[in-house]
Amino acid sequence: MARRLRxxxxxxxxxxxxxxxxxxxxxxxxxxxxxxLTVWLMxxxxxxxxxxxxxxxxxxxxxxxxxxxxxxxxxxxxxxxxTALNSDAPPDVVETGTTTTPYFAAKGLLRDLSDQSGRxxxxxxxxxxxxxxxxxxxxxxxxxxxxxxxxxxRKDLFEEAGLTRPRDQKEWLRTNRTLARAHRAExxxxxxHLPGQNWYVLSGFLHDRGGRIAEYDxxxxxxxxxxxxxxxxxxxxxxxxxxxxxxxDQDEAHPLQYEVLAKGQTAQMIGLPWExxxxxxxxxxxxxxxxxxxVPGTSADRPGxxxxxGSNLAVAQRGRQPDLAADWVAALTGPAFQERLATANGVLPxxxxxxxxxxNPGVRVQAQAAANAHTTPVDPRWPTxxxxxxxxxxxxxxxxxxxxxxxxxxxxxxxxxERLNAGPPPDGNTTAPGTHP
Numbered sequence: 048m049a050r051r052l053r054x055x056x057x058x059x060x061x062x063x064x065x066x067x068x069x070x071x072x073x074x075x076x077x078x079x080x081x082x083x084l085t086v087w088l089m090x091x092x093x094x095x096x097x098x099x100x101x102x103x104x105x106x107x108x109x110x111x112x113x114x115x116x117x118x119x120x121x122x123x124x125x126x127x128x129x130t131a132l133n134s135d136a137p138p139d140v141v142e143t144g145t146t147t148t149p150y151f152a153a154k155g156l157l158r159d160l161s162d163q164s165g166r167x168x169x170x171x172x173x174x175x176x177x178x179x180x181x182x183x184x185x186x187x188x189x190x191x192x193x194x195x196x197x198x199x200x201r202k203d204l205f206e207e208a209g210l211t212r213p214r215d216q217k218e219w220l221r222t223n224r225t226l227a228r229a230h231r232a233e234x235x236x237x238x239x240h241l242p243g244q245n246w247y248v249l250s251g252f253l254h255d256r257g258g259r260i261a262e263y264d265x266x267x268x269x270x271x272x273x274x275x276x277x278x279x280x281x282x283x284x285x286x287x288x289x290x291x292x293x294x295x296d297q298d299e300a301h302p303l304q305y306e307v308l309a310k311g312q313t314a315q316m317i318g319l320p321w322e323x324x325x326x327x328x329x330x331x332x333x334x335x336x337x338x339x340x341x342v343p344g345t346s347a348d349r350p351g352x353x354x355x356x357g358s359n360l361a362v363a364q365r366g367r368q369p370d371l372a373a374d375w376v377a378a379l380t381g382p383a384f385q386e387r388l389a390t391a392n393g394v395l396p397x398x399x400x401x402x403x404x405x406x407n408p409g410v411r412v413q414a415q416a417a418a419n420a421h422t423t424p425v426d427p428r429w430p431t432x433x434x435x436x437x438x439x440x441x442x443x444x445x446x447x448x449x450x451x452x453x454x455x456x457x458x459x460x461x462x463x464x465e466r467l468n469a470g471p472p473p474d475g476n477t478t479a480p481g482t483h484p
Contacts, residue, residue: 084371085138086116087131089124092142092191092358093379094391105378112371125150125430132156132363139366140375145179146423146430148188148359153427157187158362158369160376167377171398173355175422180359182425188359189380190397192388195353195416196247197339197409199308199323200315204230212340214347216255216283223290226314233312240307240316241288243295243447244440247354248317248342252280254352254421255345260439261424261463268424268467270460272442273453281442281452288447295447298440309333317342320409321393339409341416355420357394424467431466438462 088098102114117138119127125147131137132151143151151157160167164186169177172190180188198212205211208229213219226238241248250260258276261268271277294301305322307313309329316322320339327334342351360379362372378384385396386405393409395417396402402414423429432438442459446452 081111081113082368082371083113083115084140084368084375086114086140086375087119087128087138088116088142089358090118090120092392093388097384097387097391101378101384105375109371109374114375129154129156132365135365136367137363137365139363139368139372141361141363142191142358143188143361145176145188145190145193145355145357145359146433148180148361149182149425150427150430151361152182152185152187156364158364158366158372159185159187160189160362160373161186163373163377167380168382168398171400173395173397173399173417173420175355175420176357176359176397178425179357179422180361182427188361189376191358191360191380192385192392192397193355193357193395193413193417193420194319195355195395195413195420196251196317196342197320197353197412197416198315198317198342199320199326199337199339201313201333201336202338203336204314213343216252216343216345216351219343220286223287223315227290230314235292235312236314237292237312238290238314239287240293240304240313241284241291242293242297242299242301242304243288244298244437244443245317246298246437246439246443247356249280249284249439249443250354250421250423251342251352252283253277254419256280259424261467263424263426268426268464270456270463272439272459272463273456277456278452281446281456284443285446285452296444305329308337320413323409339412341412344419350416350419352419352421353416355395355417355422426467428467428469431469432463438466 098116102116105114106112128141128143128151132141133156167189169186173193176190176193180186180190204226208225210222210225213222223238230236253260253271253276256276256279258274258280259271261270288295299318304316304318305325306329308316309326311330311333323337323339327337342353344351360376362369362376366372380397382398382401385398386401388394389396389401389405389410390407393407395410395413396405399414399417402410438459442455445455445458
């Protein structure tokens, strides 16, 4: 009896996620023909046990349906996605990075889900995530998860130096000076590991000062890397990076930051929360000595702005199962599964209101930071900016090796504007980029 009740409850929960047509058929016990839903997800986005559990729940709520999940790796994914979505038999649901969703939308490869925003809970999504899936005022990408950078630090070293977590960016500089003095006799010690080309961090400092990497004036993109806020952000980055031994011409993956932290001679790094566990895995002696705090802002009453990355789910325009695909998207992005995903993976759910219910310190710190988060300019041509050589990375190296910030910024703006204004967007529409629906 108890088992039947549990199965009935699971079926009812599943029905709540269905599109009206699908729900009516399932509730009536209709024997719909066997159908297959093909889903492309990225490795690591959804833990395998949770994916298997959800797939079982979904298939039970959709009689006759088989979910075929094909896991993908990030290297080369944009090219594979474009080829697949243009084919006669595309996957029904795809996962896209937040910065590339507008590209596929502008190409006409994704289905407009604006009419489903209400049932999908769009009003509750983190604003910058909602914006990342929006193109020309229409919603194509539904936020799956988010992640923001935090400061991972050595609690023991802070305590030994009589330090507490800094409340603002000026105090953060003083914190680093204190750490440098306390360990000046230790060769190789660094108060902070900050690679020269961590442009995500620079972007946050820029937003803190009211600037933007680029802004759209109604007809074209204008670079914002030579403005007064950009100069101030670059000067602050340079001051902070002076406490680091990291290369000035490399990013956070060269070398991997958590591997540097694991060596035991670094007091802080700016990274993703799960890098704390990576460092502890490499060096078990660090267990219990590491913690996190939000990147400080320009004032004590607000955390620093952080780039909020992550993934969206989208429905293929040419897919053969649009209703089933929308139901799957609703299942993965709804509150129940979002809570399970964040608990298992330590990522931010797409609704900040859920973060407070999750017993995970990384989620809590990210939620504090996400209250002041931002994303990259929303335009399908943005991926060309991140392509090598990334002008923002080049800008950072130029400034850190002696070029005046404003002159370096002008050079970066020229490259930025050339790439972002290289012809009309793929759909031929030159009006303003996407905004919140």
